[in-house]
Amino acid sequence: MELASAPVTRRRAWAAVAVVCAALFLLGLDFTVLNVAVPGLRAELGPTLAETQWIVDGYALALGGCVLAAGALGDRHGRRRAFAAGLALCALASVAGATGDGPARLVAARCAMGLGAALFMPATLSTIVHVLPGRADRRRAIGVWAAVAGVGALFGPVAGGWLVERYGWQAAFWLNVPVAAAILAAVPVLPESRDPDPRRLDHPGALLSCGGLLALVWGVIEAPGRGWTSAGVLAAFGAAALLLTGFTLWQLRCAAPMVPVRLLRGGPVWPATLCLALMSFAMFGAMFLLTLYLQQVRGLSAWAAGQRMVPLSLGLAAGAVLGPVVARRLGARVPVAGGLLLIVAGFAQLGRLTAGSGDAPVLLFEGVCGFGAGLLAPVATELVMSAVPAAMAGVGSALNDATRQVGSTLGVAVLGSVLATVAAGAPVAGAAAFTDGLAAASRVGAGVALLAAVLAWYRLPGRRPAQAPVPVPELDRASPPPSLLGR
Structure with a gap:
């Protein structure tokens, strides 16, 4: 059951979908808009490479670490309320970032923006589940949701590049303020919903997960500068292993x-979430590498680099339309495993880029990976x-979101660190050293995507729809919605 409310008309339901997708677009924008501002930011404020990675990664780290707890808060106190609070926090933190005068303040602002996103992101999918109980409409809405999630991230370098080139790196933060204000003005369109029998908040789980992820990402980011076997880095990895095991x-x-573990034990849920995490690892890491390549090796301006990211958006939108159609005919494993193999092929192209490469191989990489x-993603x-009961839609959405955000955070951190480590050890500095590091990082990204493809092929359902999950005490409070992949 959901919070009792007046029936939602189909027109209002789709208006609500538009509002939550606009917020999701803002979230994706914030993930990548800062990438094209990095050169100007480093020139003005002088952060180290590690500090730069923290500025870029702070948003995703806070979002990935806190989104599960935030999803439970939305189920308990109201998803529309959490949605509005998160947008407001994101806007205020953006102002703080735009007026920041040092790396520490920018890291803090990005983390606060991530906390705001953690509050509103679970409400996007859970609102779709609430307002569109019909199978066909919900399938379309989730396809739109998946496309918007990627297009927002890929639009960031385009909009950010144009603004940063004209108004400086601060524009990457100021851009959020009017967008967030416009979405907040439309919040009354969303019907309120919550879990009528909410669980207690898992405070120890939230602390352990946040601490473990923080230690892990800190170790990965600091390893190239301090050394992979330095005492501090080894201590961070040990703390991460201890906290995440706990x-x-x-x-x-x-x-x-905080995580419905019994739900993950059987069926396609755990392989699907892991595939989403590994896909995000590969894609966001690749976008970070490509942005650095275009600006530092090719010498392109922020606006010119952003323009060259457009094929990623087009490929992703086309794939999001086709994916659910293929899944209904051939089962989930074909579009998921096939999509991951295309990402592998894209990384093979990325690893061959040199200082003399033209636009054609770059655009080919983007189109293949984006598609x-x-x-x-939608499948x-x-x-x-x-697989999640309707009353716990916030937790289900948060589980989906957390896997993607943690994957994207680690993708930027790991692939960026591989690039930095190999480039630092190259016999000749400059563009050749960078492309050596790019090739090594691309091999790592391709390996991750290939591993996910094998997992998807052997663990996700084929032509026959997945069986309904076995009811468990903490989940069986309402029937899960019917699978959108089966007929």
């Missing part, structure tokens, strides 16, 4: 876990949401 054990024995990501997302 988080897993706590979730298994906690009466009201692959678009093909799999894997639907597999997760179709």
